[in-house]
Every structure is written in structure tokens, then in C-alpha cells.
Amino acid sequence: MITADRLQSVQEYYFSKKLREVRGLVNEGRPIINMGIGSPDLAPSPKVLQTLKEAISDMGAHQYQSYQGLPQLREAIADFYQSKFDVTVDPAGEILPLMGSKEGIMHISMAFLNEGDEVLLPNPGYPTYAAVTNLVGGKPVMYSLKGENGWFPDLDELSQMDLSKVKLMWVSYPHMPTGAMAKKEQLKSLVNFARSNDILLVNDNPYSFVLSNNPTSILSIDGAKDCTLELNSLSKTFNMAGWRVGMVLGNKEHINAVLKVKSNMDSGMFYGIQKGAIAALQSGPEWFEALDEVYNKRRELMFNLVEKLGCEYDKNAVGMFVWSKLPKNASPSEEFIDQVLYEKDIFIAPGTIFGSNGEGYIRFSLCVKEEKITEAIERF
Numbered sequence: 486m487i488t489a490d491r492l493q494s495v496q497e498y499y500f501s502k503k504l505r506e507v508r509g510l511v512n513e514g515r516p517i518i519n520m521g522i523g524s525p526d527l528a529p530s531p532k533v534l535q536t537l538k539e540a541i542s543d544m545g546a547h548q549y550q551s552y553q554g555l556p557q558l559r560e561a562i563a564d565f566y567q568s569k570f571d572v573t574v575d576p577a578g579e580i581l582p583l584m585g586s587k588e589g590i591m592h593i594s595m596a597f598l599n600e601g602d603e604v605l606l607p608n609p610g611y612p613t614y615a616a617v618t619n620l621v622g623g624k625p626v627m628y629s630l631k632g633e634n635g636w637f638p639d640l641d642e643l644s645q646m647d648l649s650k651v652k653l654m655w656v657s658y659p660h661m662p663t664g665a666m667a668k669k670e671q672l673k674s675l676v677n678f679a680r681s682n683d684i685l686l687v688n689d690n691p692y693s694f695v696l697s698n699n700p701t702s703i704l705s706i707d708g709a710k711d712c713t714l715e716l717n718s719l720s721k722t723f724n725m726a727g728w729r730v731g732m733v734l735g736n737k738e739h740i741n742a743v744l745k746v747k748s749n750m751d752s753g754m755f756y757g758i759q760k761g762a763i764a765a766l767q768s769g770p771e772w773f774e775a776l777d778e779v780y781n782k783r784r785e786l787m788f789n790l791v792e793k794l795g796c797e798y799d800k801n802a803v804g805m806f807v808w809s810k811l812p813k814n815a816s817p818s819e820e821f822i823d824q825v826l827y828e829k830d831i832f833i834a835p836g837t838i839f840g841s842n843g844e845g846y847i848r849f850s851l852c853v854k855e856e857k858i859t860e861a862i863e864r865f
């Protein structure tokens with residue numbers, strides 16, 4: 486059977502292919518240390534697990550669930566945004582729970598893009614933005630992020646471009662893969678840029694609670710809801726990546742458009758998962774402190790490894806990764822990571838999978854136990 490034309494516009498996800506190769510090496514008995522992917526290895530809180538267990542005996546637990554999620558889940562998300570970001574959102578119409586923020590990228594694109602509409606995408610950035618834009622027939626227009634500008638777009642330069650066909654712009658602060666933070670003033674300038682060019686801006690914000698002592702939401706900018714959506718996720722903040730719980734927040738009109746797509750694609754999120762998600766969102770400060778304590782220790786060790794390799798990095802970056810420059814005179818990123826993989830049995834992500842501006846960089850995940858990072862240091 487001939488596949489749809491749209492499949493020509495995307496490739497299998499880099500990690501889907503590369504992790505197959507890495508698994509092959511593991512099956513050969515090689516002691517691979519995987520520092521590639523950001524899948525939290527830590528457990529959710531015991532309260533979350535207990536809540537899930539208890540929920541499976543509740544009346545109606547196994548029936549189809551509401552397309553908009555349980556009202557209590559939306560209320561828990563609203564309370565979370567109020568207490569953590571000082572952002573007020575109406576649980577009745579300004580929040581839509583998602584099965585991970587990744588699906589939101591597709592739903593938002595389907596809700597707002599017509600064939601040929603242009604989409605501004607970060608280079609480097611999360612590869613899914615471009616893949617989804619292509620799948621729905623949009624046209625990716627990459628904007629350049631550079632270390633010397635703090636991985637923030639040059640909005641003056643962007644304003645000189647013909648933006649008449651641009652409908653959507655993706656940003657993610659704290660930024661993946663570089664860990665750069667955007668200051669409030671910078672978020673404000675992004676919102677102003679979107680408003681004055683009639684663009685729907687989406688901030689993808691899943692890393693705001695990993696090693697960032699100042700979590701920020703773009704919705705805290707005055708008037709942002711007019712032209713901005715925010716995606717967030719429980720994957721990294723609560724070690725629940727496999728549960729698939731995320732959310733999109735914005736004004737009622739935008740959220741309704743996303744719901745129109747989503748309600749035609751799934752039939753609600755499993756009740757027990759929603760109950761567990763509520764418990765997670767209600768976690769006290771000790772949860773966030775404990776999470777940072779683990780990642781802080783790992784990051785200190787990772788800095789040692791990165792220095793041992795002769796790479797430069799930014800100590801002030803946040804999030805779940807250490808983004809580093811390749812050592813001087815090293816081979817290009819993909820060749821370099823293959824050398825490390827085959828000679829030292831350590832898998833690191835090459836910067837190029839996040840776009841051409843990622844050439845010359847590599848990304849180390851902090852989802853690796855301390856003893857494994859120590860072992861990796863010893864291998865060098």
C-alpha cells in the first residue's frame with residue numbers, strides 16, 4: 486500500500502531509531518550508560534501511587550471519561566498555576582488536560598494551521614514542532630537561536646521578515662535543549678511581537694520545575710492570554726513521563742478550538758491517572774526541594790564528566806540536561822557521539838537532532854543515577 490504523501494515530510498524520530506541501535510549494543514552484552522534521553526528514572530511520590538491504586542475501585546473508574554478531564558483535575562491545575570506562577574486561569578474554560586504536552590503540539594497545529602501557513606520554530610529546538618508542522622501541511626520557518634544571544638530570538642531581525650503568512654510561533658522557556666531561561670522582560674517582548682504580528686504564540690514549558698529556582702509562565706505577562714497558549718506537563722516535574730499527563734492553558738476561544746480537535750481523537754484520560762495527577766499537583770514544597778536535590782548532585786557530577794571531556798558549558802542553565810560545546814578540534818556532533826558510544830559505551834545526544842544550530846554541541850541527560858555518572862567519568 487502506498488503511504489500518504491504527508492509521510493514523505495517526516496522521518497522516524499531520531500531517538501526511536503538510535504535507541505534501537507543502543508538496545509542492540511545492550512543485547513550484545515555491552516555495559517551501555519544512556520545519557521541520551523530525558524526520561525525521568527525517579528519514582529512519582531508514594532501519595533500519587535497510592536491515589537492511583539485506590540482510584541481503580543471507585544465507581545465509574547473504568548468508564549469513558551470527560552473530554553475535558555475531571556473538573557477536580559482542572560481545578561488542581563488552576564490552583565497549581567495560581568500558587569506556582571501567580572497566574573489566574575478559569576478551570577471551566579481556560580484549561581484542557583492532555584495526554585502529555587507532546588499531543589498538544591499536534592492538536593494545536595491541527596486547530597490553527599491551514600495548508601501552507603507558516604510556523605516560526607526554534608533552531609535548536611524540540612524536533613516535534615517541525616515534524617508536526619510538516620504533517621499538517623504547514624511550512625516550518627526556523628528562527629535562529631545562538632549562545633551569544635542567550636538562546637533567545639533576535640526579534641528585531643524577525644520583525645524585518647515578511648510575516649504575513651505566519652500563524653503560529655513555538656517557543657520553549659526554559660529552553661530545551663540548552664537550558665536557557667527567559668527573563669520576564671524577554672517573555673513580554675515575545676508576547677508583544679506575537680500580538681503586533683497577529684501570531685499565536687505557544688510556550689512549551691515542561692522544564693519549569695527542574696533546577697530552576699524561579700519557575701515562570703508566559704501567561705504571567707499582562708494580556709498574554711489574548712495571543713498566547715502555554716503547554717505544561719507532569720512528565721518531568723513529577724516523574725510521570727509514562728503516565729502521559731500534560732495540559733494546555735489559554736483563553737476560552739483558543740482552548741475550545743483545541744478541544745474540537747482533541748474530542749475527535751480520544752475519549753478521555755483514564756480516571757485513575759487523573760486522580761493520581763491531582764495528587765501530584767497538590768504536592769508540597771518538600772517534593773520540589775527533593776527533586777532539585779537529586780538533580781543538583783547529578784548535575785555537579787555531570788559537570789565533572791563534561792570538563793573531563795574538555796567541553797564548555799553554561800553553569801547557569803536550568804532543566805534536565807547539560808548542554809555543552811564539543812571539545813576543540815573534535816569531529817562533528819554525530820560522529821563524536823558515535824565515537825563515545827562505540828569506544829566508551831556511553832550514549833550522549835548529538836546537538837544536531839535539535840536543528841542545524843545544534844552542530845558543535847552535545848546534550849547530557851540528568852536522568853542517570855549518580856553511580857553511573859561516576860562510572861562514566863572513570864571510563865575517561
Ligand SMILES: Cc1ncc(COP(=O)(O)O)c(C=O)c1O
Binds near residue numbers: 523586689691718726
Ligand atoms: C521541549 C519539550 N516539549 C514537550 C515534551 C513532551 O513532554 P510530554 O511528556 O509532556 O509529552 C518534551 C519531552 O521531552 C520536551 O523536551
